Amino acid sequence: MSQTPASPGQPHSPFYAHLSRLRFIKRWGLMRNAVEEDVAQHSWEVAVLAHALAVISRDVFGQPIDPNAVATRALFHDATEAITGDLPTPVKYSPAMRHATAHLEDEISQEMIALLPPAVQPAIKSVLDHHEWPDAEAKLVKCADRLAAWLKCRAELRYGNREFEQAAQQVRAKIDEHMTPEVDYFLQTFGTAYELTLDSLMQGEA
Numbered sequence: 001m002s003q004t005p006a007s008p009g010q011p012h013s014p015f016y017a018h019l020s021r022l023r024f025i026k027r028w029g030l031m032r033n034a035v036e037e038d039v040a041q042h043s044w045e046v047a048v049l050a051h052a053l054a055v056i057s058r059d060v061f062g063q064p065i066d067p068n069a070v071a072t073r074a075l076f077h078d079a080t081e082a083i084t085g086d087l088p089t090p091v092k093y094s095p096a097m098r099h100a101t102a103h104l105e106d107e108i109s110q111e112m113i114a115l116l117p118p119a120v121q122p123a124i125k126s127v128l129d130h131h132e133w134p135d136a137e138a139k140l141v142k143c144a145d146r147l148a149a150w151l152k153c154r155a156e157l158r159y160g161n162r163e164f165e166q167a168a169q170q171v172r173a174k175i176d177e178h179m180t181p182e183v184d185y186f187l188q189t190f191g192t193a194y195e196l197t198l199d200s201l202m203q204g205e206a
Contacts, residue, residue, distance in 0.1 A: 015115040015124075018082040027086050028152070031167070034159035037152060039081050043074070045151075050074035050144035052190075053182040057140065061181055065136055074141045076128045080108040106131075143183050146175050151194055158195070 023040040026033075051074070054067035078086075087101060113125050126132045133141070153168035175183065193201065 011117070013115050013117060015112060018112065018115075019079060022078070022082050025081055025086050029086060032161065032163045034156050034161040039078050039086055042148060042152075043076075043078055045148045046077060046141070046144045047071045047074040049147050049186075050141050052186060053140045053144055053147075053180075054137075056182045056185050057136075060185060063136070065140070070137045070140050073127050073133055073137055074144055076124075077130075077141050077145065079128050080105045080112065083108045083112065139180070140182065143175075143178070143180060146171060146178070147183065147186070150175060154194065 022043065023038050025039040027037045027039060027042055048071070051067045051071035054065050054070040057063040057065045058067060081087075084104060109129050113121055113128060116124055130138065150168065150171040153164040153171055156164035157168060
């Protein structure tokens with residue numbers, strides 16, 4: 001199959017090729033997983049949850065938020081892991097590593113943006129660089145990230161994998177500590193269905 005050449009004077013960029021490799025980066029690497037999860041899967045789920053929280057924020061609580069913008073930023077929230085890999089939580093959030101990790105992610109973010117053609121850099125920087133995110137959108141993405149982690153832990157426990165017991169407790173404590181009306185509404189309305197089997201879901205027993 002022949003390749004379409006770049007336009008004259010237009011350099012080739014590896015930016016999206018890097019992002020495509022997120023599917024090869026496994027999450028929860030220090031723990032035994034019943035079902036493995038990669039960063040691409042996680043990013044999609046966080047984007048769906050962030051979109052849901054933003055819709056709830058706008059349509060239930062009347063907040064001026066753009067669900068599509070929130071979902072797009074959520075898609076890119078772990079983009080730097082295409083370069084760094086997934087740093088395990090005990091490493092990422094230890095007191096000694098927290099500052100170093102944030103600095104590393106900032107540096108990698110800028111390096112990835114520099115891989116893009118100049119004409120598209122501003123648009124991608126606005127969704128990849130966390131410092132560019134409006135506070136309200138960043139908060140919803142963070143809430144969605146925690147929700148996704150908790151749902152993953154709950155799923156592992158349903159598969160009989162007790163390896164995730166402590167993680168489930170810790171993540172749920174974080175959710176409760178930073179509870180928002182949007183997250184509470186989501187859990188009350190949609191959370192129970194995640195515990196059901198496929199047959200029960202098909203029968204509308206949520």
